[in-house]
Amino acid sequence: MVFSFLRKKIKETINSIKKERIIKKVTEKKITGKEFNNFFNALELNLLQANIAYETIQAIKKSLEKELTGKQVSRRSHEKVIMNALKKALRKVLKECNSNELLTIIKESDKPVSFMFIGVNGSGKTTSIAKIANWLKKNKISSVMAACDTFRAASIEQLEKHGKALGIKVVKHKYGADAAAVAYDALEHARARNVKAVLIDTAGRSHANTNLMNELEKIKRVIKPDYTVFVGDALTGNDMIEQCRTFNNTTPFNFMILTKTDVDEKGGAILSASHTTGVPIMFLGTGQLHKDLKAFNKEELINQIIK
Numbered sequence: 312m313v314f315s316f317l318r319k320k321i322k323e324t325i326n327s328i329k330k331e332r333i334i335k336k337v338t339e340k341k342i343t344g345k346e347f348n349n350f351f352n353a354l355e356l357n358l359l360q361a362n363i364a365y366e367t368i369q370a371i372k373k374s375l376e377k378e379l380t381g382k383q384v385s386r387r388s389h390e391k392v393i394m395n396a397l398k399k400a401l402r403k404v405l406k407e408c409n410s411n412e413l414l415t416i417i418k419e420s421d422k423p424v425s426f427m428f429i430g431v432n433g434s435g436k437t438t439s440i441a442k443i444a445n446w447l448k449k450n451k452i453s454s455v456m457a458a459c460d461t462f463r464a465a466s467i468e469q470l471e472k473h474g475k476a477l478g479i480k481v482v483k484h485k486y487g488a489d490a491a492a493v494a495y496d497a498l499e500h501a502r503a504r505n506v507k508a509v510l511i512d513t514a515g516r517s518h519a520n521t522n523l524m525n526e527l528e529k530i531k532r533v534i535k536p537d538y539t540v541f542v543g544d545a546l547t548g549n550d551m552i553e554q555c556r557t558f559n560n561t562t563p564f565n566f567m568i569l570t571k572t573d574v575d576e577k578g579g580a581i582l583s584a585s586h587t588t589g590v591p592i593m594f595l596g597t598g599q600l601h602k603d604l605k606a607f608n609k610e611e612l613i614n615q616i617i618k
């Protein structure tokens with residue numbers, strides 16, 4: 312369950328300060344800088360264990376410090392005060408974008424809107440494309456999928472299997488074909504048949520492989536997609552933050568889909584991804600089925616972590 316680890320750790324930290332002298336002897340007092348530091352040191356360790364990136368933790372600290380130091384708390388109110396300050400800090404680090412607005416943009420566009428999906432091997436790009444195609448279909452928007460991963464064995468068949476299950480056309484060439492040429496054909500197909508969205512799959516690649524990253528940049532330059540979408544595996548924690556940074560430097564993306572949140576109990580990558588890149592999250596992948604795509608809702612997520 313997403314965030315069960317972080318939720319437990321935050322609860323533990325807050326419970327531990329109940330035992331502290333700070334509210335034991337007096338009914339009401341101001342939180343001093345020293346008391347804040349003691350509290351935050353305990354929290355910091357738990358945030359690190361939850362895979363939250365160091366710079367995101369520092370941003371949370373800054374916000375909390377401003378809110379809490381010098382704040383008047385009572386034995387009864389301190390827990391609520393800290394919870395509210397934490398919620399405020401998380402609101403600052405998380406960035407969401409509205410999927411309904413995207414639907415309107417696609418519906419109102421007089422030409423096909425194209426999306427290029429990028430990410431490391433196995434992050435969930437192909438599955439997420441199928442989920443997006445399904446979401447568009449449910450919203451009465453037609454789409455076509457472009458099999459631009461012409462590199463990995465069985466990648467074209469994988470996308471075709473999704474296409475067949477969803478009743479959505481897949482534009483493909485042979486293995487080894489130029490990815491940009493496949494995307495170009497898919498765009499042509501969409502223009503000719505008035506299809507509203509073009510979903511472009513790409514081969515997974517390591518962010519540490521400069522050649523493959525440069526190749527991706529080249530593909531993007533030729534295709535000129537309307538939107539570039541980073542698909543990140545939340546389970547990879549801090550490594551995903553490195554992936555986000557490198558991909559965003561080479562091929563800047565417009566929004567993110569974070570997958571496998573159904574099996575990620577730590578949640579650190581979700582909290583750090585938009586803060587470290589400044590790019591919003593639009594969807595969370597919540598399972599392996601086509602329906603397992605959830606519009607990202609910042610407030611809902613924060614209420615899940617801090618109860």
Ligand SMILES: Nc1nc2c(ncn2[C@@H]2O[C@H](COP(=O)(O)OP(=O)(O)OP(=O)(O)O)[C@@H](O)[C@H]2O)c(=O)[nH]1
Pocket residue numbers: 430431432433434435436437438439460463466513514515516570571572573574595596597598599603
């Ligand atoms: N539990 C869970 N599994 C997911 C999710 N998204 C994708 N997967 C699984 O992750 C595995 C990899 O997914 P793919 O869609 O093939 O990933 P990819 O990024 O296209 O992989 P490459 O093309 O090899 O780079 C598959 O077994 C998917 O079913 C998710 O949100 N939750």
Ligand SMILES: [Mg+2]
Pocket residue numbers: 436437438460466512513515
């Ligand atoms: Mg794939």
